[in-house]
Amino acid sequence: MFESIIFSISPMTILVISFTVFLVLRMPLAFAIGISSVLFFLADGSSSFIIPIQKMVVASQNPALLAVPFFVFAGNLMNAAGITQRLIVFCSTITAHLAGGLGHVTVLLSAIMGGVSGSAVADVGMQSKILGPSMLKANYSKGFAAASIGLSGLITATIPPSIGLILYGYVGGVSIGRLFLAGIIPGILMTIFLMYTVSIIAKKRGYAASQKKAAPAKKIISTFLQCFWAILFPVLLIVTIRFGIFTPSEAGSFAVFYAMFIGLFVYKELTWNKIVEVLKQTVIDNAVIMLIISFSSIFGFIIVDNQVPQTLSQGILGISTEKYFLLISILLFLALIGMFMEATVNVLLLTPIFLPIVQSVGVDPVHFGILMMTIVTLGGMTPPVGVAMFTACSILDCPTKDYIKESVPFLIAIFILLALLTIFPDLVLFLPNAVYD
Amino acid sequence: MKYLAIIHLKMMKWEGNLAYLSLFLIVFLVFFAALLRLVGVPQAWMGDLSKILFAWVIFLGSDVAMNVGRHIGVEFFEERLPILWRKRIAQLWSILIVAFLSFITYYGWFLTQKSRREFDSIMVSDFSLAIGFSTFLIFCVAFDYFKSDQKNKKIYLAIISGIILITAYLLITIDFSHTAENISYSYLIASVPIGCILMIRTTFILFIKNWSLKNV
Amino acid sequence: NDYTLKVSMSVGEKDPMFAGAQYLKTNVEKRTDGHLKVEIFPSGQLGSVEGVQEMAMFGQNVAAITDSGRLSVFSKEIGVIGVAYAAKDYDEMKKIVETDLFKSWEKKLEKEGLHVLSFNWFQGSRSFMTNKPVNKPEDLNGMLIRTPGSAVWSESISALGATPTALPWAETYPAMQQGVVDGFEAQLPATIAASLQETIKYVAETEHFQLMTALVAGEEWFSSLPKEYQKILLEESSKAGAYASDITNKNIADYKRTMEEDYNVKFIPVDKTPFIARAKTVFKKLGYEKEYKELQDALK
Ligand code: NA
Numbered sequence: 001m002f003e004s005i006i007f008s009i010s011p012m013t014i015l016v017i018s019f020t021v022f023l024v025l026r027m028p029l030a031f032a033i034g035i036s037s038v039l040f041f042l043a044d045g046s047s048s049f050i051i052p053i054q055k056m057v058v059a060s061q062n063p064a065l066l067a068v069p070f071f072v073f074a075g076n077l078m079n080a081a082g083i084t085q086r087l088i089v090f091c092s093t094i095t096a097h098l099a100g101g102l103g104h105v106t107v108l109l110s111a112i113m114g115g116v117s118g119s120a121v122a123d124v125g126m127q128s129k130i131l132g133p134s135m136l137k138a139n140y141s142k143g144f145a146a147a148s149i150g151l152s153g154l155i156t157a158t159i160p161p162s163i164g165l166i167l168y169g170y171v172g173g174v175s176i177g178r179l180f181l182a183g184i185i186p187g188i189l190m191t192i193f194l195m196y197t198v199s200i201i202a203k204k205r206g207y208a209a210s211q212k213k214a215a216p217a218k219k220i221i222s223t224f225l226q227c228f229w230a231i232l233f234p235v236l237l238i239v240t241i242r243f244g245i246f247t248p249s250e251a252g253s254f255a256v257f258y259a260m261f262i263g264l265f266v267y268k269e270l271t272w273n274k275i276v277e278v279l280k281q282t283v284i285d286n287a288v289i290m291l292i293i294s295f296s297s298i299f300g301f302i303i304v305d306n307q308v309p310q311t312l313s314q315g316i317l318g319i320s321t322e323k324y325f326l327l328i329s330i331l332l333f334l335a336l337i338g339m340f341m342e343a344t345v346n347v348l349l350l351t352p353i354f355l356p357i358v359q360s361v362g363v364d365p366v367h368f369g370i371l372m373m374t375i376v377t378l379g380g381m382t383p384p385v386g387v388a389m390f391t392a393c394s395i396l397d398c399p400t401k402d403y404i405k406e407s408v409p410f411l412i413a414i415f416i417l418l419a420l421l422t423i424f425p426d427l428v429l430f431l432p433n434a435v436y437d
Numbered sequence: 438m439k440y441l442a443i444i445h446l447k448m449m450k451w452e453g454n455l456a457y458l459s460l461f462l463i464v465f466l467v468f469f470a471a472l473l474r475l476v477g478v479p480q481a482w483m484g485d486l487s488k489i490l491f492a493w494v495i496f497l498g499s500d501v502a503m504n505v506g507r508h509i510g511v512e513f514f515e516e517r518l519p520i521l522w523r524k525r526i527a528q529l530w531s532i533l534i535v536a537f538l539s540f541i542t543y544y545g546w547f548l549t550q551k552s553r554r555e556f557d558s559i560m561v562s563d564f565s566l567a568i569g570f571s572t573f574l575i576f577c578v579a580f581d582y583f584k585s586d587q588k589n590k591k592i593y594l595a596i597i598s599g600i601i602l603i604t605a606y607l608l609i610t611i612d613f614s615h616t617a618e619n620i621s622y623s624y625l626i627a628s629v630p631i632g633c634i635l636m637i638r639t640t641f642i643l644f645i646k647n648w649s650l651k652n653v
Numbered sequence: 654n655d656y657t658l659k660v661s662m663s664v665g666e667k668d669p670m671f672a673g674a675q676y677l678k679t680n681v682e683k684r685t686d687g688h689l690k691v692e693i694f695p696s697g698q699l700g701s702v703e704g705v706q707e708m709a710m711f712g713q714n715v716a717a718i719t720d721s722g723r724l725s726v727f728s729k730e731i732g733v734i735g736v737a738y739a740a741k742d743y744d745e746m747k748k749i750v751e752t753d754l755f756k757s758w759e760k761k762l763e764k765e766g767l768h769v770l771s772f773n774w775f776q777g778s779r780s781f782m783t784n785k786p787v788n789k790p791e792d793l794n795g796m797l798i799r800t801p802g803s804a805v806w807s808e809s810i811s812a813l814g815a816t817p818t819a820l821p822w823a824e825t826y827p828a829m830q831q832g833v834v835d836g837f838e839a840q841l842p843a844t845i846a847a848s849l850q851e852t853i854k855y856v857a858e859t860e861h862f863q864l865m866t867a868l869v870a871g872e873e874w875f876s877s878l879p880k881e882y883q884k885i886l887l888e889e890s891s892k893a894g895a896y897a898s899d900i901t902n903k904n905i906a907d908y909k910r911t912m913e914e915d916y917n918v919k920f921i922p923v924d925k926t927p928f929i930a931r932a933k934t935v936f937k938k939l940g941y942e943k944e945y946k947e948l949q950d951a952l953k
């Protein structure tokens with residue numbers, strides 16, 4: 001009996017230990033996942049080595065995953081086509097009379113650009129470069145600038161189209177259309193909560209507004225018209241997906257054409273050379289994500305083949321079957337793991353394990369998806385390991401400890417919102433239920 | 438070594454070009470497939486072709502990303518180690534990665550040959566595929582020549598005649614079928630072993646580069 | 654020495670095939686005193702049917718519930734029963750798979766690394782399920798219809814008038830909801846189990862395929878079993894297939910009533926004659942005329 005237990009866990013132990021060692025000692029993530037999974041196959045010895053290859057290929061065959069390169073492409077195009085610049089002007093105009101105006105701009109911009117740029121890290125990187133210098137010029141502290149840009153990137157995790165949600169839908173078998181709709185209200189609430197936080201800090205610090213009065217309606221309308229096509233963009237995506245005109249990946253290809261059309265013929269800032277540059281950028285961005293996805297599917301197979309969720313859920317359900325106790329413990333666990341591991345990897349590796357467990361106690365998979373995405377993305381903005389945090393800090397040349405100090409009020413606001421979203425699932429589910437049923 | 442670097446650079450450039458071209462094609466295929474479906478003339482082959490291309494975009498792109506060091510890892514803990522340790526660890530990882538990629542290449546090639554799955558929306562004969570592929574290669578070489586400083590005319594001509602000769606040899610020795618058949622999954626699966634071989638080469642080149650840097 | 658067989662199927666736990674697999678599990682484990690274990694993986698958890706077939710070929714301890722179309726890549730003759738209207742109803746299909754001729758085709762799979770444990774898992778007859786009414790072949794023109802991917806099936810569907818597209822079964826629901834496909838062709842039990850009745854308005858009762866499926870394991874794994882276990886597995890698999898088929902046949906009327914009454918799905922009793930006439934071309938196109946004739950002779 002004892003022997004058989006050792007036998008049955010040891011390959012899994014090898015997987016977990018080798019993965020941890022690889023991860024800590026900076027092996028590229030994709031290979032850390034791939035190699036530790038193959039080590040499992042070698043140790044286990046009962047499976048054919050053809051399976052890892054089969055599973056790697058399967059990931060590339062899923063039509064839903066085509067949405068990943070498309071939205072990355074569209075996001076990169078928006079930056080190259082001058083769409084992003086116009087959105088910044090619009091956001092600055094409507095927040096010009098608020099204290100700490102540029103802090104509001106970064107929050108609003110993340111909300112409007114949503115996840116078009118694909119990931120929180122891309123969003124934070126782009127805004128640190130474009131907005132960061134003006135914030136420092138306006139005498140904001142480096143820590144505040146980095147923290148507000150870094151943490152407002154969290155909005156992209158839920159506002160559609162979010163690549164994280166696409167991956168969650170893919171791995172968990174959850175409707176991506178529903179997830180997109182479900183992310184809207186939490187995204188808007190997140191925007192409000194973060195803007196409120198910016199206001200409080202700015203008033204305390206005396207960060208001045210750039211002008212006394214709100215911009216006149218005329219000016220707001222004229223800047224709105226200038227970037228009308230850019231603002232229409234997220235709206236079009238949701239509408240076309242919901243009404244069954246496009247699947248999420250088709251909507252992605254539409255987004256690419258749309259951004260190209262606007263850039264070439266409306267704003268006329270896009271050139272053929274720029275498109276080629278963007279294409280190169282996109283192929284690399286896409287490969288980085290997709291290679292991780294491809295290798296993770298080997299890991300995913302090991303999880304299913306060894307019936308890990310079933311075993312784990314028997315153990316966990318043995319402790320308690322109380323819905324909220326389980327949900328909150330799992331979310332806390334995700335927050336902990338999220339502090340150390342990259343968000344997409346967390347979604348790919350942990351969704352197949354935890355989704356069946358929370359579903360068995362009656363948590364809605366769409367609700368869980370929004371909470372999970374927010375939490376694992378937040379992990380990228382906190383110490384000790386946070387790609388978005390490092391991005392903002394390195395571009396703004398800001399010491400991490402200043403970033404950490406200044407991020408506390410934002411984190412408090414985020415945790416309050418997360419608590420609300422957990423306790424009132426309707427905040428998340430209201431929109432998808434109203435539209436789909 | 439110098440020639441190795443030049444060849445590596447050229448190959449890298451073309452892997453990139455093929456990946457960019459394929460991604461662009463996929464965007465077109467998916468978008469127009471959607472439009473055609475909306476107007477009631479669905480084309481199943483467009484979706485299948487984009488699947489094949491997507492696999493190649495991923496694995497060729499991964500090699501490009503590897504060459505410019507873009508595959509993400511966790512720096513936090515490793516940064517705390519002394520420089521020499523970090524170098525040794527990176528070297529150890531290179532060896533492990535090469536071993537892993539060789540493993541994938543071996544079994545990937547095995548599956549490529551053994552797979553009997555087919556895409557039933559695309560029919561093409563082996564003969565026209567062979568002709569089409571070598572024509573495409575010649576176009577690529579010609580394109581590369583006109584993009585270059587046009588000094589090494591002889592080398593380019595030699596490559597083109599090489600391609601023509603090999604194609605002719607293959608056409609004579611292998612009896613390619615002329616009847617159109619469903620296209621095999623092997624064309625998709627082959628992206629895995631071929632992409633991995635290319636990544637082995639890149640890891641190797643990077644390894645040598647780092648090695649010589651240290652010794653300078 | 655202990656053995657485990659992992660049985661994979663693309664349909665979910667509510668499907669009669671799952672009940673059949675559980676029947677297999679209970680009886681095999683009982684008769685082998687638990688030395689030959691059976692684990693069931695529904696809903697395509699282990700991968701696509703093609704993927705699991707490949708695993709079996711490469712020596713894995715897996716078995717898949719698979720169909721003649723997917724097996725025809727390995728033994729071409731078997732595909733003939735996957736052509737539209739190869740059999741007019743369940744009884745005729747049942748007789749076909751019991752003929753010696755058919756059994757000899759099954760044998761050929763062993764050289765390709767696959768071993769048919771039983772070929773009597775009847776999943777129902779397949780009809781077109783759409784949002785627009787279909788009364789005659791012409792009504793299918795320009796409709797993108799989801800089918801499992803294999804030449805025999807796609808050819809049959811295009812001969813009947815529609816444009817076939819291959820999608821994994823699990824993706825049919827979102828594809829219908831988003832209008833990616835105009836319909837699908839399937840049997841009632843699988844439709845209900847996947848809640849797909851929510852996405853359609855009409856079922857045109859063409860009953861073009863009698864979906865008789867097989868439980869197929871890898872030859873390498875199968876021959877590694879002790880002779881006694883091989884015998885038990887073959888016998889029980891056959892019984893389990895019959896058991897699953899019984900449930901299918903018993904439940905058809907119920908399924909139909911549920912779809913009509915609870916989901917307002919309209920069943921259209923189509924005239925099959927023009928469909929049958931069109932399907933005849935497929936035998937010729939795919940080179941199945943000889944096999945079809947042989948089968949008809951064997952039935953007599
Ligand atoms: Na921001």
Ligand code: NA
Pocket residue numbers: 338339340341378379380381382383384385386387
């Ligand atoms: Na972190």
